[in-house]
Amino acid sequence: LETSPGVAEVTFVEKEPVERHTIISWEQKNSCILPEDLKNFYLMTDGFEMTWSVKTDDAPMPLGSMVINSISQLCRLGGSSMYTLPSAPTLADLEDDTDEEGNGDKPVKPHFDSRSLIFELDPCNGNGKVCLVYKHAEPVVSPDTEIWFLDRALYWHFLTKTFTAYYRLLITHLGLPQWQYAFTSYGVSPQAKQWFNMYKPITINTALLSEEADSFVNKLDPNKVFKSKNKTPVLKKKPPSQPTGSQKSHTSMTSAKTSSLAGNSSKK
Numbered sequence: 001l002e003t004s005p006g007v008a009e010v011t012f013v014e015k016e017p018v019e020r021h022t023i024i025s026w027e028q029k030n031s032c033i034l035p036e037d038l039k040n041f042y043l044m045t046d047g048f049e050m051t052w053s054v055k056t057d058d059a060p061m062p063l064g065s066m067v068i069n070s071i072s073q074l075c076r077l078g079g080s081s082m083y084t085l086p087s088a089p090t091l092a093d094l095e096d097d098t099d100e101e102g103n104g105d106k107p108v109k110p111h112f113d114s115r116s117l118i119f120e121l122d123p124c125n126g127n128g129k130v131c132l133v134y135k136h137a138e139p140v141v142s143p144d145t146e147i148w149f150l151d152r153a154l155y156w157h158f159l160t161k162t163f164t165a166y167y168r169l170l171i172t173h174l175g176l177p178q179w180q181y182a183f184t185s186y187g188v189s190p191q192a193k194q195w196f197n198m199y200k201p202i203t204i205n206t207a208l209l210s211e212e213a214d215s216f217v218n219k220l221d222p223n224k225v226f227k228s229k230n231k232t233p234v235l236k237k238k239p240p241s242q243p244t245g246s247q248k249s250h251t252s253m254t255s256a257k258t259s260s261l262a263g264n265s266s267k268k
Helices: 020-030 036-044 163-172 179-183 190-199 206-216 244-267
Strands: 007-012 048-056 059-068 117-122 129-134 146-150 156-160
Touching: 020 036, 036 163, 059 117, 059 163, 117 163, 146 163, 156 163, 156 179, 179 190
Parallel strands: none
Antiparallel strands: 007 048, 048 059, 117 129, 129 146, 146 156
16 A cells, blocks of 8 residues: 555554453353454454545545454444434334345345344444344344445445455455445445546456446436527517507608698699
């Protein structure tokens, strides 16, 4: 990163390893067992945080952000009410039994209710949430986990089967803004795609992304917008009609002139 053009202020926050008893207490509190690869990660470092900026004019602008929450911030999503009122809505209220489940090769999406356990791994700078998901929590929590991305519209998108695979994706994509949206059907935003073109990782396929996102991007055809149309000619406005009195006087004067001219011609 430091050798890339325009990159400045690469910051890596070193964190102490997590004690084994802390991991055990987390598992007991949440009634589930951490995946082995994630457990080994926490035994090396209590989370991960790395940021970098780009030079714009004189001031650096924050751009890349790679975050894995510490074990204390590995909190359950949708476990409590959003408000303090007893009848307050929760994420479980968003569940729709009519949703299609696992059609074709698509994996079954997580549930906000008690059928799944969801823990936030990465807040994604407000662009969504990367979550560790236990999809089978009833009657006993299954140790099988997956990594899913929850976008801002609260739709689920599958990322990887294991934490190690997601960690590699995070590093490979350099923490570019909205990089998780590359794994959704609507792709990254046009602004984020510009950053991808400048600092795109090796595995990214921008041509494929552009094809997938074409149906979701508003297309502007200048030839149609500024096409000359056959305009109907605008008729000039007639001068305002004169008052009735003036019209009568003008008519009498004209008839008088006509009669005098006729008399002169008869005399001749």
